[in-house]
Structures are given as C-alpha cells and as structure tokens.
Amino acid sequence: MIDKKWIGHELPPAVLPIERTRLQFFAKAIGETDPVYTDVAAAREAGYPDLPAPPTFLFAAELDSGAIDLLLERLEIPLPKLLHGEQGFSYHRPACVGDTVTVRSVIQDIYDKRNGALEFVVKSSSATNQRGELVAELRTVIVCRH
C-alpha cells in the first residue's frame, strides 16, 4: 500500500523552457497539420509571439525534470504497475517559444479501491511563466494496479 504520509508532499519544481524544435517534434509525433504549431509565421499571424505549446504539452515538464520518476520512487510505484487514470488542464494564458514554464506539484490525495487492488494518487500542479503569471493548472490521477 502506498503510504498516505505522502499526502501534502511537494515535488521539486520542474522548469521547462519552451523550445521551437521540441514543439515541432511534438507536432510531428501527434500528426499535427495546423501550421500555427510548426510555422512561426503562421503562429505570428494567429497573434502569438512564436509557436504556442499545444494544450497537453506542459505535461512534459515533470517528465523532463525527473520529478515524475522521483514521485514513483518515493511512493514505491513500479513502472509495470503504473497507469495514467485521469488528466486535466485549466488554461489561463498561452505558453510560447521563449517562455520558461515552472510546474510545481503537490500530492493532493491517495486512496484505493477494490480492497487495495487499485491505488490512486492525485497530483495537482500549477504552471507559471518567467514573469510569475499563471499559465495553467494541471490535475493528474495515476493508478497503481496490483
């Protein structure tokens, strides 16, 4: 069982510089055809200073930083048992190439279902830019299946 003492635990901040080639790589991987996400001129035409990060991109911050690995290690969740249960975003302002986004997360809840056969960890995060402005809030439910 995952120790409930981790409720309230804060993960180290994850700093993600939004970079053009990374966004173009992401766009390729998801088959994006809208030039707003790959072509700087099209992004500027649409009112952005540079390519915008697409809606789910900020999830990368804590993968890149290692914060997710640390979370799994601390909570003793082995990779083979890990599933992504839910993911949510609420949006406040765009993050574009040139911005640096910092994601700060706290473990909000830990609970189980089916007498412990499934354990759930709820993580809530805020993403702010280099000016300290709120970019997005994220909510993640990870599942450990036994």
Next chain:
Amino acid sequence: MTAPTFDTVAVGDELPPLEFPPVNRTLLALFGGASGDHNPIHLDIDFARRAGIPDVFAQGMLGMAWAGRLLTRWVPQARLRRFDVRFQGITHLGNGMRCTGRVVEKIESDGERCVRIELQNTNQYGQSKILGDALIALP
C-alpha cells in the same frame, strides 16, 4: 467552415471527427521522445514481457494530444478554458483511433459564454479508450 460562435452553435452539434492510422511502434517511439515520456512499457517489448504484458501500448497522453487536436482545429487554442480526460482503456498497437466531440451544454462560466464538449476516442472495434470534457469560450 466558418468559425463557431456562441449563437451559431447548438447543443448536439458534432465537431468534425479526426481519424488516425493504426498505432505502430515508430509512433510510440516518436511520441515518447517528443512528450518526455520515456517509460519503457511503451517502447521496449522485452521490458513489457518481463512485466507480464504481451506487448508495448500507447501512452495515454498521445490519445489526449489527439483529442486536443480535435478541439484546436475547431476553435483557436486561446478559447480553450478546461480540458479533462479519463483514460478508460489501453490503446494497443494496431488500434486505429477516431476522436469525436459533441456540444453538450451552452453555459456562462466566469462571465464568459462557453460551450461544454464531450469527447471520446474509440478504436476501430468501437471500444472507448478516452472520455473527455472540454470547456470552450465562444465569441
């Protein structure tokens, strides 16, 4: 297609659906690198088998990114207020996913006129893999 506005959109309207070619290993490797998700359960069949799983499977966030594309080709991303999904099932190699969305509610939220969209990703066998919900502000 003209850009949707609050007055022209009706409950029950469907967003133009998006279809994707069957999931293959190259796609999972590309998305793993691009998204930062290096979990070998999505990339390495040997790791998957040692874990008792017959083969690698798609990252949940790949399906969510696809559903996001359904939204951002309907309205500019700046209109997106909320985007929530529940991962219902594993998306397997060979699954050809279809993303659909439907307007289910017209509401006012934080002083803005918004529509709520229900989203679903299903494979070619009609199995649902993602159920989602998005809130979009419309002019």
